[in-house]
Amino acid sequence: xxxxxxxxxxxxxxxxxxxxxxxxxxxxxxxxxxxxxxxxxxxxxxxxxxxxxxxxxxxxxxxxxxxxxxxxxxxxxxxxxxxxxxxxxxxxxxxxxxxxxxxxxxxxxxxxxxxxxxxxxxxxxxxxxxxxxxxxxxxxxxxxxxxxxxxxxxxxxxxxxxxxxxxxxxxxxxxxxxxxxxxxxxxxxxxxxxxxxxxxxxxxxxxxxxxxxxxxxxxxxxxxxxxxxxxxxxxxxxxxxxxxxxxxxxxxxxxxxxxxxxxxx
Amino acid sequence: xxxxxxxxxxxxxxxxxxxxxxxxxxxxxxxxxxxxxxxxxxxxxxxxxxxxxxxxxxxxxxxxx
Numbered sequence: 549x550x551x552x553x554x555x556x557x558x559x560x561x562x563x564x565x566x567x568x569x570x571x572x573x574x575x576x577x578x579x580x581x582x583x584x585x586x587x588x589x590x591x592x593x594x595x596x597x598x599x600x601x602x603x604x605x606x607x608x609x610x611x612x613x614x615x616x617x618x619x620x621x622x623x624x625x626x627x628x629x630x631x632x633x634x635x636x637x638x639x640x641x642x643x644x645x646x647x648x649x650x651x652x653x654x655x656x657x658x659x660x661x662x663x664x665x666x667x668x669x670x671x672x673x674x675x676x677x678x679x680x681x682x683x684x685x686x687x688x689x690x691x692x693x694x695x696x697x698x699x700x701x702x703x704x705x706x707x708x709x710x711x712x713x714x715x716x717x718x719x720x721x722x723x724x725x726x727x728x729x730x731x732x733x734x735x736x737x738x739x740x741x742x743x744x745x746x747x748x749x750x751x752x753x754x755x756x757x758x759x760x761x762x763x764x765x766x767x768x769x770x771x772x773x774x775x776x777x778x779x780x781x782x783x784x785x786x787x788x789x790x791x792x793x794x795x796x797x798x799x800x801x802x803x804x805x806x807x808x809x810x811x812x813x
Numbered sequence: 814x815x816x817x818x819x820x821x822x823x824x825x826x827x828x829x830x831x832x833x834x835x836x837x838x839x840x841x842x843x844x845x846x847x848x849x850x851x852x853x854x855x856x857x858x859x860x861x862x863x864x865x866x867x868x869x870x871x872x873x874x875x876x877x878x
Contacts, residue, residue, distance in 0.1 A: 553865070554878065557842060560839060562842070563839075563841055564840055566843075568860060569860055569862060570845065570855040570860045570861070571865075572847075572848060572851035572852075572862055572863070573842075573844035573845070573865050573866065573867070574846075574847070575866070575867070575869055576866045576867060579848070582866075586866055599866075599868040600867050601864070601865065601866040602866075604861060604862065605855075606861055606862070607856055607859050607861055609852045609855060609856075609862060613861060619865075638860070641859055641860060643860065644860040644861060649843070651858070652857065653854065655843055655844060656845075656846055657847065658847050662869070665870070665876065668869075669869045669876060697843070702843040703841030703843040703844070706846070707846070733876075734876075736875050736876035737876040763837055764837070768837070773871065776871075777871055777872050777874045777877070780873075780874030780875070786874065787869065787873055787875035793868070795868075802872045802873050805872050
């Protein structure tokens with residue numbers, strides 16, 4: 549995500565204003581249905597979606613409340629202006645202004661591998677719940693739900709759930725009986741290591757204490773963008789998207805970078 | 814003097830390319846990571862939607878936006 553987008557989203561006033569919204573962050577090329585939805589929001593030709601999209605929408609998910617574009621910089625002059633505008637927008641939706649979240653589901657990234665990468669990009673710890681079937685998984689997720697949306701933890705973790713224990717293969721230290729794993733993502737988000745893990749019988753208080761300790765222990769990495777990409781290429785680490793990347797500028801930059809790496813003009 | 818200028822330039826370049834490690838305690842946006850769950854919650858709660866999308870890879874390398 550471009551630095552100018554990031555500067556809006558890490559602003560603390562924007563984060564506070566966002567509490568009155570349902571915040572949805574999609575991964576541009578990881579789901580075909582979501583890709584097509586964003587094409588509609590942006591109003592671009594099929595198969596030409598850029599790698600970033602931004603819009604504020606009514607609760608129906610269709611009515612635009614701001615101009616849509618590649619980032620918040622196309623709708624707001626700066627982060628404080630964005631925060632003020634979000635407050636004005638949410639004031640028109642009386643049900644939006646609650647003192648606390650009351651969401652009924654975890655904010656999940658559906659696939660564990662994608663969640664691991666997302667956590668690495670965000671520089672945040674990842675929480676993965678795992679159980680043998682959907683019923684048991686719902687029970688585990690239900691224990692975490694109030695904590696995930698609590699003032700202490702909302703926005704601090706990336707979440708994912710699975711009924712497939714094989715999804716945990718990239719994660720070092722995952723125990724066979726663990727139902728809740730708190731994971732430190734590796735630099736490139738293709739591996740991770742367990743910081744803490746609990747079984748399905750853990751109490752809400754135990755989970756709360758474990759999350760708090762993990763958050764305290766977690767050390768966000770300092771990454772140099774250019775060095776990260778260079779090292780990634782040197783190590784042969786490349787992310788394969790579900791939908792082919794369709795941002796012409798990004799595709800050209802990638803081809804140019806690869807050509808330079810291979811010593812061609 | 815030349816050495817100081819080179820050092821200063823190198824330092825500026827380094828600072829310019831670092832992705833700053835952030836504090837753990839700062840407020841952050843709580844993102845739904847998929848469309849279906851986010852839209853369902855917006856419909857249920859009547860809250861408007863802050864939508865953004867990004868690719869979790871830069872020039873094909875994962876781990877950075």
